[in-house]
């Protein structure tokens with residue numbers, strides 16, 4: 001009847017909560033297996049922590065950007081849909097810590113020393129992660145997982161001038177201080193990169209032609225999912241064979257199975273009935289997406305360092321700084337990261353003050369930034385597990401609970417913290433959904 005027809009519109013074989021790479025990939029994998037899905041996305045756009053937009057007339061990515069052949073899940077998606085990759089232009093110099101300031105070096109000289117300094121940091125990574133796509137494959141993981149990146153720096157007792165070259169990277173990845181991020185997080189990325197500094201830095205070489213949105217949209221089209229934007233989920237209730245999903249706007253969706261593909265940091269904001277195992281709430285409250293995380297784009301002119309990469313030390317208000325593109329008039333677009341609560345990224349004067357220290361004479365013309373830490377639908381930036389998480393609750397939070405499967409780069413087995421991890425986890429969640437028994441499920445029409 002009429003009431004039944006109205007109810008079925010909000011029904012599919014699977015409800016996918018969250019329309020980032022993890023959720024969209026899960027929907028596509030489910031479609032391949034013959035299951036329909038509805039994607040409920042809180043924002044007015046898909047993509048989550050990837051966001052293709054423009055700045056100074058150029059295409060930019062305010063979130064995740066680079067993909068690499070060493071990241072097999074996302075690379076395969078680009079190949080599957082015939083989406084080409086891009087790579088950046090030339091590089092003039094590296095700007096590195098020196099005394100209380102900075103020095104401008106040739107890329108070759110700086111890279112050689114960076115490799116020398118980083119290599120001992122990662123000694124033993126291959127034993128910890130012999131199969132780097134299975135984070136539990138190694139021996140001795142338990143003890144190493146208790147270490148923060150700061151603990152590891154301290155173990156190696158670098159001379160202060162040496163440590164300053166690499167602690168900006170460990171602090172930036174950790175979300176502000178090297179004491180926050182787990183050493184095993186970076187050790188696993190290193191192992192995934194083939195165990196060399198060159199392999200590790202090369203993962204930032206390639207972008208996606210047409211932006212990450214082009215890749216996401218290709219996967220989405222294949223999923224044939226219905227997409228409901230502006231649909232933040234407030235509650236997920238399982239009763240018998242039915243999961244009922246309620247949005248903050250009062251819409252109700254029902255399905256026999258659900259994929260929860262929101263950031264881990266958002267789990268604590270959704271009311272799950274019955275409640276999830278304690279590990280889920282504990283990790284969500286502690287956080288995997290790093291706090292205060294910002295990506296800042298700047299349109300600049302001139303400067304002594306030319307097109308430069310900078311690695312400011314821990315405590316400097318911005319971290320890694322990278323050239324993006326050169327415009328026809330010779331001005332440049334560059335970007336940097338910051339986890340300093342005092343840095344907004346939207347103040348030209350503030351960025352001018354900081355960049356002048358890196359590349360004297362540089363002129364900042366305009367900026368734009370995204371604060372992922374403050375964003376209510378990410379509550380954090382890139383993923384970085386904290387000490388003890390991998391060998392503690394991580395296995396549990398990768399598993400389904402009843403009719404709910406969980407997805408997201410934050411809980412990936414391989415490249416957690418990367419688009420690749422989101423794609424991997426979407427595939428895993430779809431497999432988990434397919435493995436859930438369908439015996440006695442309600443027959444859904446629609």
Ligand SMILES: Cc1cc2nc3c(=O)[nH]c(=O)nc-3n(C[C@H](O)[C@H](O)[C@H](O)COP(=O)(O)OP(=O)(O)OC[C@H]3O[C@@H](n4cnc5c(N)ncnc54)[C@H](O)[C@@H]3O)c2cc1C
Nearest residue numbers: 018020021022042048049064065066233408409418419422
């Ligand atoms: C600044 C920055 C730079 C990065 N750089 C790179 C890079 O160069 N290369 C790389 O590979 N990775 C990079 N990453 C990481 C990469 O962007 C992420 O790992 C990946 O995009 C995460 O995808 P996801 O689907 O797991 O989560 P998300 O993209 O966060 O998707 C989750 C979705 O859930 C939605 N949502 C949240 N709450 C709700 C709710 N209650 N109801 C419904 N929907 C909800 C969100 O709006 C979002 O769309 C970067 C990340 C950041 C922040």
